[in-house]
Amino acid sequence: MAAVHQNNLGRALVRFFQDYLPNQRGMSSHTIRSYRDAIVLFLRFVSRDAGRGVERLEIDDLRPERVTQFLSSLEEQRGNGIATRNARLAALHTLARFLATEHPQHMATLQALLAVPFKRGAKNAPIEYLEHGEVRDLLDVIDRSDDRGRRDYALFALMFNTGARVQEILNLRPRDVRLDSPAQVRLTGKGNKIRICPIWATTAGLLRPLCMACEGAADDLPLFVNQRGQPLTRFGVRYLLQRHLANAASKSSTLANKSIHPHSIRHTTAIHLLKAGVDFASISQWLGHASLNTTMVYARADLDLKRQALLQVFPDALAPPKAGDLALGGVNLVDWLRRL
Incomplete structure (x- = not known):
């Protein structure tokens, strides 16, 4: 870490992540990790372009043309969608505003960075979700004869049941789970807002062995861990989902034509709640949306939901x-x- 403190950018980044985001902005640990991932990717890109190590970069190296090239590389080389591209740019904009207050002598460079626009079209992207039969096909291919398979089945069943964000599920501890009737889980969402979500008795039954395995361990041990006993990550969940989807696609022709990722499970829960006639306000609370407008985007998913939205x-x-x-x-x- 010593090299990080040798220039203005390094010192500013330490304050940005240790004080500004958690204390002054009150951002959750999940959001901070997302910002970290975006900025690390950008700094590595700038380092390659400048031909210098990350620890030797200065604020003036964060030029707007490099930001534009970086954003293009996210789409073309990493296959990121417009929403992810814009999320990365939002992190860079936040960093630029912070740097402008700390080092106003670099205002020209930072203002040019802030002028890099978001890309239009993200809100028009289709919502990918699974139909009822596809959910069944996905869960059916998971081999529950060993601990790993039982963990995977419980993980995805809980995600379908609650519609929770992936990180909300991964942050669950045994103390957040109520297995007795009425079974429920306590989820911590964006802005550290806590909400209670009911779960089916069958889902509670799937979680019981995981909770029992945590008995006697540290109180903060997460419910879902990998083979080494370490917390399962979002990347781990994505890997597991893609592996099981590949197996399920061999039996379901419709799955083979869909681009499904972990957040698609959240979309699936929302869509099926709407199709079941649950009102938008209840679904908004269920999913932990900050605004009802966020929930209303699901009305675009298909014609039946548009009709139901109008009827409401x-x-x-x-x-x-x-x-x-x-x-x-x-x-x-x-x-x-x-x-x-």
């Missing part, structure tokens, strides 16, 4: 005409027009 907003106007409404002499023209 204008239930009377979209109800089918009652028999006799159009009889001669008894027509209520306004009511009839509203139902067209």
Whole structure:
């Protein structure tokens, strides 16, 4: 770490991650890790472009043209989508604003970085989710004859049950799980907001062996660990999902044509709750959304959900005409027009 403190950028990065993000901005550990990943990727990119080690980079090396090239490389070389690209840029913008207050002598470079625009189109990306039969196909291919398989099955069953973000699931400790009726889990979401999510009795049964395995261990031991007893990571979950999806795709032709990632499981839960007739406000609370507008994006997923969304907003106007409404002499023209 000594080399990190030898220049302005290194010292500023230490303050950025140790004080500014957690204390002044109050960001969660998950968000801080996301910012860290983005900035580490960018610094490595700049290091290669500048031909110097990361520890020798200065603030003026964070030029806007390098940011633009970096963002393009995320899409072209790493296969990242527009949403991920914009999330990485948001982290760089936050860093630039912080650096501008700490080192105003570099204001010109940092203002140019802040002028790099977000890419339009992320909100129009299709929502990938699994149909009911595809969920069953995915879970059925998991071999539950050993501990690893039982862990994987419990992991994905819990994710489908709760619609929780991957990190929310990975942060679960045995103390966050209630196995007795009414079974539930306590999830810590964005901004460290806590919400309680009910789980099915079958899901509680799947979690029971995992909770029992943690008995006598440290109180903060996570529920889901890898073979070495270390906390399972988001990358580990992605790997496990892709492996089981590959097996399931050999039996399901529709799965082979979908681009599914861990967050798709959250989308799947939301879509099926909507199809079951659960109102948007309840789903918003269930998923831990900060705004109801975030939940409403699921209404775009298919035509059935669009109809259900409209029925929730204008239930009377979209109800089918009652028999006799159009009889001669008894027509209520306004009511009839509203139902067209």
